[in-house]
Amino acid sequence: MKKTVAFLFILFVLLQSSTIIAQDLLRSNDLSTLKVDSLNDSDIAKIQAQLQSNNMTIAQAEPMALAKGMPASEFAKLKARLATPAANTNTSINGNTIGGEISRKQEEIINTKNKDHINPLIFGSELFDNATLNFEPNLKLATPVNYILGPGDELQVSVYGVQEFSGNIPVSVEGKVSIQNVGQISVSGMTIEAATQKIKGAISRVYSTVPSGQSQVSVSLSRIRTIKITLIGSAQPGNYSISSLATVYNALFLGGGPGKNGSYRNIELLRDNKLYRTIDIYHFLVNGDQSDNVGLKDNDVIRIPAYSQRVTVEGEVKRTGIFEMKKGETFADLLSFASGFNEFAYTASVNVLQKTAKEFKVRDIKTAEFNSYKPLSGDVFRVTKILNRFENRIKIEGAVFRPDTYSFYEGMRISDLILKADGLKEDAYSKRARIIRVKSDLTTEIVNVDLDSAMSGNLEADIALNKEDVVTVYSILDFVEEYKVTIDGEIKSPGVYDYHEGLTLNDFLVQAGGLTGSASKRVEIARMIVSEQIDDANPNKAELFSIEITPNNNEQAKNFELQPFDVVNIRRMAVYEKPEMVTVSGAVNYAGKYVLAHKTDRVYDIIQRAGGLTSIANIEGVRIKRPIQAKQIEDLQNVNLNLGKNDSIQKSLEKKLKEEVKYATIPVDWKSIVKNQNSSTNVTLFPGDEIEVATFNEGVKVSGNVLLTSEIPYNRGKSFGYYLNSVGGVDHKGWKKKSYIIYPNGKAAVTSSFLFFRNYPKVTPGSQIIVPEKPEVKKMSTGEFVSIAGVLASLAGVIIAILR
Incomplete structure (x- = not known):
């Protein structure tokens, strides 16, 4: 027993010594017995405060601690403890932060809240559905001076x-704080x-230095207690754990606000079984008044x-919905809850649907009754729109300086309205103006006005106007026909232009951009024939004028005056063609582009100008590439192949010509041309043609559906089949009997057959053999074979019966 008591005493002394050392880490002479694991968070906080008061970091204190006998392993533990968030307790001195930002702890409170979907139209329900407006207290604010302490709070x-001490002291369940060396102090219920x-x-x-002012004392709230409150009648009634700094609105938010039938204006706060306060949420919603948020x-x-x-409240108000009314409140109060009428509301009267004991009834509330009418439970107020009409509108349009809509007043006349519109324009037609007037039965009529008389002071002509009248002042320009003249031919900007009185040919040529370089001296002007009577003896539809001009000068000596609807044609020079070229490429001495000097330049002529063929030229490989012309595609589009509406063959042909086949190939028999330049293959060239002379190649290319696409050296006297066999023959998809050959000059030859004999084309050097693919053929099924066999058997039986 004595040994046990002795052991406990020694252990107590060691713990006390560790605590004492922890309280004065820097001043202790012996740290060899310090055990960091035995220090609690309060001891670590004291060490942190001691370091801060001496403006020293833990790294700066390391040499001192090791010199005083503290093991390196224990110092490492202490350093780690000080680095953890739990050790970084913020110490506040007179409101100033030591070690970081002021913070106050609060136990985590978890309350599940569900969004109210029952009555989303009730005014105020959105307050409790907005997650960003939760009325939670700000724990970083200064402690309210009227805050009442209680068990669960913690003071720092x-x-x-001169003397130092720091500690986080909790308020015990008895309402006391226990300060080391000072004793217990009762604080419960105190501010x-x-x-x-x-x-x-x-x-x-x-602490003797406190009264003298050598030491100061700071007390702050470091941890907030949690309190229990009860909600009755809310969307989620029950007991809630909330911060002691929480308010009524925060609690209502946690409870989801009033329930389906709950009041928003008569919420009761009961404290000590007595009514402490009645809360009206409308004070906050309408005026932003938080006086009830206690x-x-x-x-x-x-x-x-x-x-x-x-x-x-429905209709033309700024905030529609369901509103709760207190006894004695009027429609004017309700209108303020709805934020008033919107800009389209009819405010002279508001319709209200009321409920009696047996049925509904309708009542109209005039403007004078807004401050006296007291809404009844269940009333439905309907605010309608103003009428889409004007009480004093009048309109003027046409040849006045300011056509617009103006305000009407009784006694207004046509001259008054014209003066409001800043008067008549110069082009105004003063003999007549029109008024479209709406009659009392909403039909319309036209009233004509003599403007000359009305503006000269004649009261009879100066007609009195009515509201909604539309006055139209005509312009003389409205009665003038729009004249045009046309120019075409060798002019830079041909087209149709506006005619103006006095327009001459010189003016018109300049307006149209001037003559082109190909314009001739001949100009033809066609003018329409105007006559009141038909002259059957005159077959002409237009009168023609032939004029000679100076092509290189837009200013003519004879300035011909044009008339409306004249058509001017500038003729082109009889001979005016820009040089056009063809291209020669391949095995010629001087490849390049050559101008067609003669209208009938042929292949032989151009090749001779290119220096003739070179020694490596393939005389059987001369061909012409001629670009596909737009007209050829247009001709194809205009041809009806009678292939049906949904057939795509013609479209495929057009697409192929436009996108894939850009050139047509014309084979040339050079040997025949050399012998006779009048040979049919010595074709006349067109601009854009390209003469290609292939280089001699002894190989024969074999491609298509063969086992090996290759180029086989030419072997004189060998047949078509020799070259097919040289590449391994035709594959299983190859269609040998439709094989064809393309010669170097672009000419093609196909395989022909007669009875059982097949004639393959002759192979020459540089040619290409192509084996196409067999078309897909649908195989007959077993059922089809059986059906055909049955038909044949039946037919045989009939024939045998006939022969007997």
């Missing part, structure tokens, strides 16, 4: 100066301000009774 008490004075008084009796205390009860009156 610091003494700094933080009163508790601070009481704690300072107690500390000053122990703080809560432990065991408070928030009771939400059922509503007494609810009404509905």
Whole structure:
């Protein structure tokens, strides 16, 4: 027994020594017995405060601690403990932060809240569905001076100066704080301000330097307690754990706001079984007044009774919905809850649908009754739109300086309206103006006005106007026909132009951009024939004028005056052709582009100008590439192949000519041309043609559906089949009997057959043999074979019967 007591005493002494060392880490002479694992968070906080008060980091304290006998392993543990978030307790001195930002701890409170979908139209329900408006207290704010302390709160008490002390002191369940060397102090039920004075008084009796001012005392709230409150009548009634700094609105938000039939205007806060306050949420919703958002205390009860009156507002107000009314409130109060009428509302009268004991009834509330009519529960107010009409509108359009809509007044006349529109324009037709007037039965009539008389002061002609009249002042330009003249031919900007009186040919040529370089001296002008009578003896449809001009000068000596609808044609010179070229490429001495000097230049002529063929030219490989002309495609489009509406053959041909086949190949028999230049293959060349002379090649290329695409050396006297066999023959898809050959000059030859004999084309050097693919043939099924066999058997039986 004695040994056990001795062991416990020694252990207590060691723990106490560790605590003492922890309280004065820098001043202790022996740190060899310090065990970091035995230090609690409060001891670590004290060491942190000691380092901060000496403006020293843990790294700077390491040599000192090791010199005082502290093991390196223990110092590493201490360094790690100080680096953890738990050790970085913020110490505040007179509101200033030591070690970081001021923060206050609060136990995590988890309350599940569901969005209210029951009555989303009730005014105020959106307040409790907005997650960003939760009324949570800000724990980083300064402690309210009227905050009442209670069990669960924690105070941070610091003494700094000559004497030092720092600690986080919880308020015990008995409502006391226990400060080392000072004793227990009762603070429950006191404000933080009163508790601070009481704690300072107690500390000053122990720390002698406090009364003299050599040391200062700081008391702050480091942890907020959690309180329990009860919600009755909310969307989610029950008991809630909330911060002691929470308010009524925060609690209502957690409870999802009032329930389906809950009141928003008569919420009761019960404290100590008594009505402490009645909360009207409309004060906050309408005016932003948070005077009802009072703080809560432990065991408070928030009771939400059922509503007494609810009404509905529909139509042209800024905020429609369901509103709760208190006794004595009027329609004017309801209108303020709805934020008033919108800009399209009919405000002279509001329709209200009321409910009696037996049925509905309708009532109209005039403007004068807004401040006196008291809505009844269940009223439905309908605010309608103003009429789409004007009480004083009048309109003028046409040849006035300011055509627009103006305000009408009784006694307004046509001259008054014209003066409002800044008067008549110069082109105004003064003999007549038109008024379209709406009669009392909403039909319209036309009233004509003599403007000359009306503007000269004749009251009879100066007609009195009515509201909604539309006055039209005509312009003389409206009666003038729009004249045009046309120019075409060798002019830079041919087209149709506006005619102006006095327009001459010189003017027109300049307006159209001037003559082109190919314009001739001949100009033809066609003019329409105008006559009141038909002259059958005159077969002409137009009158023609032939004029000679100077082509290189737009200013003519004879300036011909044009008339409306004249058509001017500038003729082209009889001979005016720009040089056009062809191209020669391949095995010629001077390849390149050559101008067609003669209209009948042929292949032989151009090749001779290119220096003739070279020694390596393949005389059987001369061909012409002629570009596909747009006209050829257009001709194909105009031909109806009678292939049906849905057949795509013609479209495929057009697409192939446009996108794939850009040239037509013309084979040339050079040997025949050399012997006779009048040979049919010595064709006349067109601009854009390209003469290609192939280089001699002894190989024969074999491609298509063969086993091996290759080029076989030419062997004189060998047949078509020799070259097919040289590449391994035809594959299983190859169609040998349709094989063909393309010669170097672009000419093609196909395989022909007669009875059982097949004649293959002759092979020459540089040619290409192509084996196409067999078309797909659908094979007959077994059922089809059986059907055909049955038919044949039946037919045989009939024939045998006939022969007998």
